[in-house]
Amino acid sequence: MSLPADLADLLLTARAVLRERIAPAVPAELRFEAAMVANAMAIAARADRGLPGAAEVEGLRRLYPEAADAGPEALRRRLVAEIRAGRLDATGRHLAAHVLWPRVRERLALSSPEYRTGL
Amino acid sequence: MSEPFSTEERARLEGWLAAALGAREVRVAAARRLSGGAIQENLALELLVDGGPRAGRHALVLRRDAPSTVAVSRSRLEEYALLDAAHRAGVPVPEPWCACADPAVLGKPFYLMARVEGEARGARLVKDPVVAARGPELAAELGRVLARIHGLRPPLSDLPFLATHADPLAARIAELRGHLDRLGEPQPVLEWGLRRLERARPGSGEITLVHADFRTGNLMLREGRLVAVLDWEFACLSDPLEDLGWMLAKCWRFGAVERECGGLGPREPFLSAYEAASGRRVDRRAVRWFELLATLRWAVVALLQAERHSSGRERSLELALTAHIVPQLEADVLDYAALLEGEGG
Numbered sequence: 001m002s003l004p005a006d007l008a009d010l011l012l013t014a015r016a017v018l019r020e021r022i023a024p025a026v027p028a029e030l031r032f033e034a035a036m037v038a039n040a041m042a043i044a045a046r047a048d049r050g051l052p053g054a055a056e057v058e059g060l061r062r063l064y065p066e067a068a069d070a071g072p073e074a075l076r077r078r079l080v081a082e083i084r085a086g087r088l089d090a091t092g093r094h095l096a097a098h099v100l101w102p103r104v105r106e107r108l109a110l111s112s113p114e115y116r117t118g119l
Numbered sequence: 120m121s122e123p124f125s126t127e128e129r130a131r132l133e134g135w136l137a138a139a140l141g142a143r144e145v146r147v148a149a150a151r152r153l154s155g156g157a158i159q160e161n162l163a164l165e166l167l168v169d170g171g172p173r174a175g176r177h178a179l180v181l182r183r184d185a186p187s188t189v190a191v192s193r194s195r196l197e198e199y200a201l202l203d204a205a206h207r208a209g210v211p212v213p214e215p216w217c218a219c220a221d222p223a224v225l226g227k228p229f230y231l232m233a234r235v236e237g238e239a240r241g242a243r244l245v246k247d248p249v250v251a252a253r254g255p256e257l258a259a260e261l262g263r264v265l266a267r268i269h270g271l272r273p274p275l276s277d278l279p280f281l282a283t284h285a286d287p288l289a290a291r292i293a294e295l296r297g298h299l300d301r302l303g304e305p306q307p308v309l310e311w312g313l314r315r316l317e318r319a320r321p322g323s324g325e326i327t328l329v330h331a332d333f334r335t336g337n338l339m340l341r342e343g344r345l346v347a348v349l350d351w352e353f354a355c356l357s358d359p360l361e362d363l364g365w366m367l368a369k370c371w372r373f374g375a376v377e378r379e380c381g382g383l384g385p386r387e388p389f390l391s392a393y394e395a396a397s398g399r400r401v402d403r404r405a406v407r408w409f410e411l412l413a414t415l416r417w418a419v420v421a422l423l424q425a426e427r428h429s430s431g432r433e434r435s436l437e438l439a440l441t442a443h444i445v446p447q448l449e450a451d452v453l454d455y456a457a458l459l460e461g462e463g464g
Binding site: 033036037039040043073076077079080083084086088089092093095096099100101103104107108110111112115116117118119 | 296305306307308310311313314318369376436437439440442443444445446447449450451453454455456457458460
């Protein structure tokens with residue numbers, strides 16, 4: 001699922017008007033609000049590249065090959081239960097590489113693609 | 120923006136203040152709402168006090184619960200008691216003036232404190248060249264102030280509402296899991312981080328008063344110096360290292376990630392000044408564990424805030440956007456978890 005390209009373009013065009021024409025005229029006490037609106041429009045427009053989930057679910061399907069009929073939500077619930085029970089303690093690196101980081105990268109690509117990971 | 124008080128409320132407030140301050144008469148010369156505080160309402164007041172020990176003109180802040188209160192934080196009266204205890208212990212805080220428990224005055228309990236001039240907004244502070252130039256000294260100052268807060272150890276008879284947990288860190292982990300369960304959506308990365316915390320709990324083994332929200336954004340600075348620690352509503356009894364982890368976590372640096380102490384200064388002067396002032400030796404690896412805890416706590420709070428919006432209880436763009444911070448926190452969780460794994464801690 002993704003946002004059609006023409007709708008993403010509509011959002012970005014509106015955002016450019018907001019940032020270039022409207023924001024400079026906004027009183028100081030509303031600047032934070034204007035910046036938030038521009039940020040929200042940018043996030044929504046990035047949905048044209050697809051919504052997060054595909055890579056994470058692919059990793060989950062490889063982790064649980066026998067659960068072919070289970071949906072993404074059920075797979076996540078199973079994973080969470082097993083993490084909490086300590087059954088995956090020994091698989092840290094594998095789990096991070098194949099499920100957890102793919103989930104985070106997809107979500108960052110939508111919410112804040114400029115974020116620099118690493119401590 | 121509507122007037123913060125009705126004419127009747129203003130008259131009742133003035134009458135109550137005259138009695139509380141031992142004055143002949145008190146007049147509220149000006150009142151306006153201050154920004155910030157989704158849970159509390161903060162009002163800037165100019166008071167004219169006639170007679171009594173506080174005679175004169177004063178700039179104060181009145182704090183009361185916002186009209187749509189979410190019962191997640193301490194009551195205003197408890198917050199006042201914490202502020203008062205910190206003030207008496209020599210922690211820089213706005214001077215507490217008086218508290219009113221009677222809802223007949225302003226509809227809800229409230230308190231007054233001195234208005235401290237300065238800058239607390241993180242986005243501004245991390246760009247301030249005066250702050251940048253004082254970075255190491257400022258970080259050390261923050262370490263010394265935290266040591267002073269942590270000098271308040273139980274039993275604290277003035278703060279009887281503070282719950283004592285035999286194992287505050289286990290309680291914290293359980294609390295975060297409880298929130299995730301109530302929110303209902305499975306969160307594999309946050310669960311992974313919580314499990315990592317649970318598998319090896321370092322901790323100092325001590326229990327003191329902790330501020331529990333000691334970070335850039337809640338620290339009022341003037342000319343690069345700390346003038347007041349604000350927002351005591353989350354203070355509790357816990358492991359003092361919780362405050363160190365909260366201050367140092369990557370998520371509270373307002374983009375100035377290279378200055379590890381809240382985007383204001385370097386890590387090591389903060390920790391060594393804390394050690395010198397508190398007499399505690401701080402295990403540097405243990406601090407990383409507490410930074411992971413801090414990241415998880417903020418992630419859960421962000422999810423709770425986003426849910427206030429998505430549930431329709433409190434429609435707000437700011438709350439809605441908070442959901443989009445969570446992926447950054449998830450990345451930090453995985454980075455911290457890998458760091459702890461690599462160190463075998």
